[in-house]
Amino acid sequence: MARTLAQLRADIDAVDRELLALLNKRATFANEVGEIKRAEGSPVFRPEREAQVINGLQAANAGPLKADNVATIWREIMSACRALEAPQRVAYLGPAGTFSEQAAVQFFGSSIEHVPCVSFDEVFQAASAGTADFGVVPVENSTEGVVTRSLDLLLTSPLHIVGEISLLVRHHLLRKDRSLEGIQAVLAHPQALAQCQGWLSKHLPEVERRAVASNAEGARLAAQHPEWAAIAGERAGSEFGLHIAAHAIQDDAFNRTRFAVLCLPQVLAAPQASGRDCVSLVVSVPNRPGAVHDLLVPLKQHGVSMTRFESRPAKSGQWEYFFFIDVQGHPSQPHVAAALADLQRLAAFYKLLGTYPAGD
Numbered sequence: 513m514a515r516t517l518a519q520l521r522a523d524i525d526a527v528d529r530e531l532l533a534l535l536n537k538r539a540t541f542a543n544e545v546g547e548i549k550r551a552e553g554s555p556v557f558r559p560e561r562e563a564q565v566i567n568g569l570q571a572a573n574a575g576p577l578k579a580d581n582v583a584t585i586w587r588e589i590m591s592a593c594r595a596l597e598a599p600q601r602v603a604y605l606g607p608a609g610t611f612s613e614q615a616a617v618q619f620f621g622s623s624i625e626h627v628p629c630v631s632f633d634e635v636f637q638a639a640s641a642g643t644a645d646f647g648v649v650p651v652e653n654s655t656e657g658v659v660t661r662s663l664d665l666l667l668t669s670p671l672h673i674v675g676e677i678s679l680l681v682r683h684h685l686l687r688k689d690r691s692l693e694g695i696q697a698v699l700a701h702p703q704a705l706a707q708c709q710g711w712l713s714k715h716l717p718e719v720e721r722r723a724v725a726s727n728a729e730g731a732r733l734a735a736q737h738p739e740w741a742a743i744a745g746e747r748a749g750s751e752f753g754l755h756i757a758a759h760a761i762q763d764d765a766f767n768r769t770r771f772a773v774l775c776l777p778q779v780l781a782a783p784q785a786s787g788r789d790c791v792s793l794v795v796s797v798p799n800r801p802g803a804v805h806d807l808l809v810p811l812k813q814h815g816v817s818m819t820r821f822e823s824r825p826a827k828s829g830q831w832e833y834f835f836f837i838d839v840q841g842h843p844s845q846p847h848v849a850a851a852l853a854d855l856q857r858l859a860a861f862y863k864l865l866g867t868y869p870a871g872d
């Protein structure tokens with residue numbers, strides 16, 4: 513005979529008690545791991561280990577839970593266990609409600625100490641000076657291309673990249689009012705204004721577009737000025753009590769932003785190989801014909817795939833460029849190590865930005 517709702521709920525309660533006991537048992541082990549790490553002076557956060565745990569569980573998952581849900585649940589479990597070992601302070605472009613905050617929480621789980629900053633420069637500063645253990649900054653958007661300030665800061669910063677996360681970015685027009693009537697200015701971060709320019713030109717062609725330090729800052733101001741609207745995500749809307757006057761106004765429905773997770777090498781050295789890794793580097797070449805082509809030859813020769821190639825002016829006034837390159841693999845793999853060594857030999861300037869488990 514089929515069980516009743518009350519019986520099923522009693523069964524769920526019993527399973528929850530078992531899960532709770534098991535989770536606490538797991539947390540006790542993590543605490544012990546924390547003691548060993550403290551004695552060794554080794555880092556608490558081990559992204560490659562977390563990636564292995566999640567990949568292993570997804571492979572073993574018999575369902576009906578979906579693989580994505582397994583990842584989300586264990587990311588939170590490991591976040592809570594990590595916080596017991598030592599709280600991890602994470603800097604990002606604030607205030608509360610930004611996509612950067614969402615990226616930080618999605619990457620580290622919600623058991624972190626938030627360090628909201630007013631600019632990307634301040635995020636780099638916080639993580640370099642030790643006010644935060646990690647920094648999270650956007651590096652690339654699928655509509656607008658690279659986030660130039662982040663790349664410029666990476667070039668000279670002592671921080672290195674230890675992880676990446678990509679978010680689907682949906683921008684809404686947020687306002688005290690639900691209508692588009694009487695809007696005098698639209699406030700957002702310049703990146704968001706650029707990502708929504710098609711919609712703005714069509715629906716609010718006469719309205720001033722005002723750049724502010726972050727989308728959440730725009731939302732905060734729009735909450736105080738009913739004649740202003742902000743472009744931001746849902747998180748910022750609920751944070752500041754705004755309505756969505758127009759939904760998903762970004763020009764590209766699949767608009768994504770990739771964030772880099774940064775820290776000092778003393779906080780966390782390059783993560784070990786997770787099985788699906790990425791290496792980011794920046795190089796420059798002498799200003800002569802064929803130099804860029806020559807630079808890429810070692811990658812082909814050693815069978816290393818390049819997933820990104822971006823140029824930034826070197827600001828020397830000489831039409832010289834820095835090239836930001838991502839390749840697949842880990843330097844512990846001989847073909848990757850050989851390609852990187854050749855690249856380093858050919859480049860006038862070479863800086864390894866980081867080696868980390870590849871994001872989604």
Ligand SMILES: O=C(O)C(=O)C[C@]1(C(=O)O)C=C[C@@H](O)C=C1
Nearest residue numbers: 545556557558561562590593594
């Ligand atoms: O295995 C470790 O090093 C742990 O500290 C345990 C644990 C986990 O909860 O599984 C927690 C934090 C680390 O980032 C990796 C994994």
